[in-house]
Amino acid sequence: MMKTVRDLFRYNLEFALGAILILIVFGFAAASFFSPYPPMDSYVVAPDVPPSWAYPFGTNSRGQDVFWQLTLAIRNSLLFGLSVALMSRILSLLIGLVAGYAGGITDRILMTINDTFVVIPLFPILVLFFFMMRDNMSWPMLAVAMASLGWPYDARLIRSVALSLRTREFTAMSVFSGMSTRQILVEEHLPYVLPIVFSTTLNNMNWSIGLEVTLSVIGFTNIETPTIGTMIYWANQHTAMVAGVWWWILFPVVLVIMTFLGLYLLSVSMNEYIDPRSRLTRMGGQA
Amino acid sequence: MRTYALYLVRRFAQFILVVFIGINIAYLITHLTPVDPVEQAISSVTMFGQSSPEMVEVMRKTLRELYGLEGSAWEQYVSFWRRMATGDFGPSLSAFPTPVSTLIWQALPWTLGLLVSSTLIAWIVGNFLGGLAGYYRKNSLLKALGILAMSLQPIPYYIVAFILLVVFGFLWPVLPISGGAEMNIDRQGFAFAASIVKHSILPALSLVLVGLGAWFIGMRSLVSNIVTEDYVTYAELGGVDRRRILFSYVMRNALSPQLTGLALSLGAIFNGAIITEFVFGYPGMGTLLVRAVNAGDYSLVLGITSVSIIAVASAILVIDIIYPLLDPRVARS
Amino acid sequence: MNARPRANGAADVMLDVKNLRAYYVMQYFGTQREVRAVDDISLQVGRNEIYGLAGESSSGKTTFIKTIAAAIRPPLTVIGGSIRYSFLDRDIYKLDRVALSAIRWRYLSYIPQGSMNVLNPVRRVRESFIDFALPHMGLPKQQFFAAIIAHLERLQLTPGVLDAYPHELSGGMRQRIAIALATVCRPDFIIADEPTTALDVVVQKSVLELIREAQREIGSSMIFVTHDMAVHANISDRLGIMYAGRLVEEAPTAEIFRSPKHPYTQHLIASLPRIGDLSAKRALTGAPPSLAEPPSGCRFHPRCPLAMDICRETHPELVSIDPRHRVACHAVSPAVGPDRVFAAAAKQRTGLVQ
Numbered sequence: 022m023m024k025t026v027r028d029l030f031r032y033n034l035e036f037a038l039g040a041i042l043i044l045i046v047f048g049f050a051a052a053s054f055f056s057p058y059p060p061m062d063s064y065v066v067a068p069d070v071p072p073s074w075a076y077p078f079g080t081n082s083r084g085q086d087v088f089w090q091l092t093l094a095i096r097n098s099l100l101f102g103l104s105v106a107l108m109s110r111i112l113s114l115l116i117g118l119v120a121g122y123a124g125g126i127t128d129r130i131l132m133t134i135n136d137t138f139v140v141i142p143l144f145p146i147l148v149l150f151f152f153m154m155r156d157n158m159s160w161p162m163l164a165v166a167m168a169s170l171g172w173p174y175d176a177r178l179i180r181s182v183a184l185s186l187r188t189r190e191f192t193a194m195s196v197f198s199g200m201s202t203r204q205i206l207v208e209e210h211l212p213y214v215l216p217i218v219f220s221t222t223l224n225n226m227n228w229s230i231g232l233e234v235t236l237s238v239i240g241f242t243n244i245e246t247p248t249i250g251t252m253i254y255w256a257n258q259h260t261a262m263v264a265g266v267w268w269w270i271l272f273p274v275v276l277v278i279m280t281f282l283g284l285y286l287l288s289v290s291m292n293e294y295i296d297p298r299s300r301l302t303r304m305g306g307q308a
Numbered sequence: 309m310r311t312y313a314l315y316l317v318r319r320f321a322q323f324i325l326v327v328f329i330g331i332n333i334a335y336l337i338t339h340l341t342p343v344d345p346v347e348q349a350i351s352s353v354t355m356f357g358q359s360s361p362e363m364v365e366v367m368r369k370t371l372r373e374l375y376g377l378e379g380s381a382w383e384q385y386v387s388f389w390r391r392m393a394t395g396d397f398g399p400s401l402s403a404f405p406t407p408v409s410t411l412i413w414q415a416l417p418w419t420l421g422l423l424v425s426s427t428l429i430a431w432i433v434g435n436f437l438g439g440l441a442g443y444y445r446k447n448s449l450l451k452a453l454g455i456l457a458m459s460l461q462p463i464p465y466y467i468v469a470f471i472l473l474v475v476f477g478f479l480w481p482v483l484p485i486s487g488g489a490e491m492n493i494d495r496q497g498f499a500f501a502a503s504i505v506k507h508s509i510l511p512a513l514s515l516v517l518v519g520l521g522a523w524f525i526g527m528r529s530l531v532s533n534i535v536t537e538d539y540v541t542y543a544e545l546g547g548v549d550r551r552r553i554l555f556s557y558v559m560r561n562a563l564s565p566q567l568t569g570l571a572l573s574l575g576a577i578f579n580g581a582i583i584t585e586f587v588f589g590y591p592g593m594g595t596l597l598v599r600a601v602n603a604g605d606y607s608l609v610l611g612i613t614s615v616s617i618i619a620v621a622s623a624i625l626v627i628d629i630i631y632p633l634l635d636p637r638v639a640r641s
Numbered sequence: 642m643n644a645r646p647r648a649n650g651a652a653d654v655m656l657d658v659k660n661l662r663a664y665y666v667m668q669y670f671g672t673q674r675e676v677r678a679v680d681d682i683s684l685q686v687g688r689n690e691i692y693g694l695a696g697e698s699s700s701g702k703t704t705f706i707k708t709i710a711a712a713i714r715p716p717l718t719v720i721g722g723s724i725r726y727s728f729l730d731r732d733i734y735k736l737d738r739v740a741l742s743a744i745r746w747r748y749l750s751y752i753p754q755g756s757m758n759v760l761n762p763v764r765r766v767r768e769s770f771i772d773f774a775l776p777h778m779g780l781p782k783q784q785f786f787a788a789i790i791a792h793l794e795r796l797q798l799t800p801g802v803l804d805a806y807p808h809e810l811s812g813g814m815r816q817r818i819a820i821a822l823a824t825v826c827r828p829d830f831i832i833a834d835e836p837t838t839a840l841d842v843v844v845q846k847s848v849l850e851l852i853r854e855a856q857r858e859i860g861s862s863m864i865f866v867t868h869d870m871a872v873h874a875n876i877s878d879r880l881g882i883m884y885a886g887r888l889v890e891e892a893p894t895a896e897i898f899r900s901p902k903h904p905y906t907q908h909l910i911a912s913l914p915r916i917g918d919l920s921a922k923r924a925l926t927g928a929p930p931s932l933a934e935p936p937s938g939c940r941f942h943p944r945c946p947l948a949m950d951i952c953r954e955t956h957p958e959l960v961s962i963d964p965r966h967r968v969a970c971h972a973v974s975p976a977v978g979p980d981r982v983f984a985a986a987a988k989q990r991t992g993l994v995q
Contacts (some may be wrong), residue, residue, distance in 0.1 A: 030544070068566060075405075110358055126553075131323070133325065134329070136326075137325050137326045137329050137330075138320065138329070139572055139575070140326055140574060140620060140621065141329065141330045141333070141575055141577065141617060141620070142573060142575040142576075142578040142616050142617060142620050142622055143579060144578070144579035144582055144583065144613060145579075145582065145613040145616040145617070146330075146337065146613060148336065148598075148601060148613070149334060149336050149337050149338070149609055149610065149613045151601070152601050152609050153337055153338060153341035153345070153617070154341055154343060155343055155348065157342065157343060207405060216484060217412060227462055231464030231466075231467075232464070234464060234466060234467070235464055235465070235466040235579075235583050238466060238470075239583075239598055241601065255471075262477075262478055264574055270474070274467060274470070274471070278463060278467065279469065281462040281463055281464070281467075282462060282463075283461035284462070285458075285461065286458075298445075362897075453792050476809070508916075537758055538753065538759050539758050539759055539760055539762070540760040541712065542751070542753050542760075543761070544712060544713050545710060545745065545751045546746055546750075546751070546752075546772070546773040546822075547741070547742035547744075547745030547746055547773075547776070547777070548742075548772045549742075549776065550738075550742075550771055552772055556761070556764060556768075556772070557764075559684045560761075560763055561761070561762065561763055564763075634763075635763060636763060636806045637762060637763075637806070637808050
């Protein structure tokens with residue numbers, strides 16, 4: 022395991038870059054625990070101070086320190102992405118494994134529903150959801166709503182892996198040796214599916230953080246929870262660009278781009294590592 | 309021919325299913341959430357000044373009728389679908405008494421124009437360059453493009469649009485950053501058309517930039533797999549012209565999965581268009597949706613959501629219908 | 642023009658391969674690997690001859706023909722040796738891309754394994770003929786199609802197939818089309834890569850006859866690769882046996898079947914089913930060796946019933962035991978003289994054979 026990570030670092034540029042970006046971002050999020058001010062209080066520092074040694078990212082028009090606010094915002098955004106990803110993993114694993122393993126009519130029905138969910142435009146639906154919830158809209162609720170809509174793409178991927186596993190010899194062996202379907206799925210197939218689950222988790226985090234940013238900047242979430250999106254929202258509310266308070270916008274945007282790039286690069290290098298073709302050639306077989 | 313008909317029937321059934329499930333989700337959201345849109349509208353009206361209890365009662369009744377929230381759950385469900393089928397979403401509250409459908413009809417062409425042109429540009433250019441990059445793996449210009457595509461692809465539409473807005477609105481203000489066309493201009497003729505194009509450059513550019521990256525990367529990896537296919541090796545052995553191999557053998561065979569990809573990602577592209585419109589104040593469905601939410605206009609929000617679902621499903625159906633022209637194998641299997 | 646005029650039949654050797662080595666050189670996560678798929682092979686193919694190449698899968702025979710067809714792509718790399726065709730004035734790897742595509746199909750053509758994917762799935766057969774043959778035939782379109790249709794009819798194909806897509810045709814039909822495609826320009830040399838393997842037995846027979854007929858009619862030479870010894874018995878004039886990237890025996894087909902010398906060849910022949918033969922077939926023990934880490938000495942020794950000490954240490958040279966029969970085996974070639982064995986050993990010590 023450690024050797025794999027070391028090899029990836031040394032020979033896979035995407036992995037190294039992605040890992041460095043994500044480490045920086047996570048380090049930032051961890052710093053939030055050492056914030057000298059209560060994060061949501063306003064006017065704790067002088068407003069609109071440009072970046073300096075005292076305030077490395079400046080202060081905003083609400084009298085908050087951009088650096089320390091950003092640490093909390095990125096922590097919340099990451100937590101949000103992680104919870105959506107974990108919740109939707111349960112759905113996509115369940116549906117993907119059952120469809121791939123059961124095959125036949127079950128598979129056809131599940132995949133038809135799956136393909137339907139893939140193409141439905143989610144953004145208007147989430148906006149409608151916000152419209153109905155209004156002030157009752159909370160951060161966990163949005164996470165649940167997005168998780169229940171964000172599973173289908175990965176369910177299809179997992180299904181295709183399960184489908185290929187089903188036809189392998191050891192599945193037949195397990196069936197003959199009297200293992201239950203649940204046992205086969207959990208003990209035999211999960212280890213094969215897990216790497217793919219891991220890379221789809223990264224992609225799903227990208228998707229959910231991106232969607233959260235998008236909803237927040239319009240103000241269609243709970244704008245009192247500091248996330249990258251709500252930070253940009255408040256900056257826009259105070260017309261930060263026009264007022265020349267560019268640091269209020271620049272730093273959140275740069276940090277969130279680092280997050281997206283990092284997660285994406287990690288998942289790309291992960292896929293390359295998982296891909297049976299390159300794995301085979303790596304092990305010395307003739308592809 | 310019979311198999312083609314059968315294929316069409318199957319695709320049409322999928323279309324119906326997408327619309328059915330999508331609209332049902334919309335129904336569930338509007339009816340299962342604890343907030344009553346009628347009470348919400350009333351409270352926003354009564355907040356400013358006194359209203360007699362009788363007036364409020366009349367208003368409540370009118371709104372219930374207007375929103376189709378009268379009667380039993382089943383009756384409400386049926387009336388919900390009747391509204392969908394007839395395209396009658398009632399009058400808009402924020403632009404009373406203009407019907408919701410009129411507002412949507414005014415916004416739809418802008419969204420469609422922006423969406424279709426930018427999607428086509430992104431798809432064609434992205435696939436072409438990605439195909440070249442997959443075939444000529446050692447070309448350093450294409451490699452650089454690949455890195456650019458990889459760094460653009462994971463960025464959400466909003467961020468890209470926002471950066472363009474900042475760059476062309478504040479740092480180098482050469483392009484209009486708001487609206488669909490200039491206001492005080494004759495709505496016909498060349499000047500108007502030119503103004504439309506000019507206003508669409510930034511929103512279209514942000515949609516193209518994000519889309520381009522995704523198509524580029526998808527096509528590049530498809531092509532690098534296809535070049536190892538037997539028919540490509542065979543064509544190379546046959547001394548078939550290299551350009552012919554690249555276009556008619558390699559890229560041509562990668563097109564059908566990329567067309568499927570286009571159909572599958574139309575929903576996401578639509579999401580991107582909505583948010584981009586909002587950023588640039590483009591007079592399409594996205595701006596309308598945000599305005600409707602902020603004005604508390606229930607009928608309009610519901611109408612836009614429903615039309616979006618139907619529009620995306622229809623676009624996918626169109627792709628499905630032309631798909632067999634690109635891949636002769638489809639009509640058979 | 643790099644192609645020699647056809648009339649110049651100075652030698653009767655159409656293809657002369659000398660000491661050819663082609664390895665897969667791979668680099669993954671910093672470690673380099675070599676797979677020696679073709680290791681020091683020399684052979685000649687004469688005019689009008691069908692040279693059969695046999696061996697189990699992963700014996701390197703497909704790599705060999707890819708290499709002589711100059712159709713290699715990294716990681717496969719030519720490490721050494723030469724490939725001379727009589728119609729070329731230089732080694733085939735000395736040609737640039739343009740010259741190479743100019744000689745393809747006109748002089749050197751290829752019949753692929755009849756898999757589903759040999760013809761472009763989204764192009765009609767007609768377009769494939771245009772892509773492959775039109776640039777090499779130099780005829781106006783109308784005459785070109787007249788020639789194509791005449792050729793198809795000679796191979797018992799109706800002109801209607803031209804308008805079909807590959808998926809609309811059966812495996813046998815596709816294979817006939819591939820043969821028609823490979824022979825329509827009347828090439829000097831044809832490389833056939835397991836052209837009958839994917840077909841069922843009945844179709845196999847007619848396809849074999851077709852290939853034989855086409856070859857006779859245009860008078861070209863051919864290398865015919867298959868692992869199926871029965872097919873070789875039917876079609877090949879001369880036969881080379883490959884094992885683990887090396888040529889281990891070569892002789893006229895009848896001779897090989899009558900008196901195989903190499904233990905591996907003997908095994909191949911013995912495992913053929915024969916009418917009236919009721920004896921049990923004996924399987925070879927062990928698996929074919931990994932070409933990434935081939936065994937020392939003779940690559941067959943771990944599975945060889947006759948293995949001696951020298952087999953583990955020194956690899957046997959391919960030597961002629963009579964003018965048309967060559968074999969590489971210590972147990973057989975001592976008849977030629979033990980000093981040759983020592984010479985080979987000395988050669989190895991000086992590092993010529995790594």
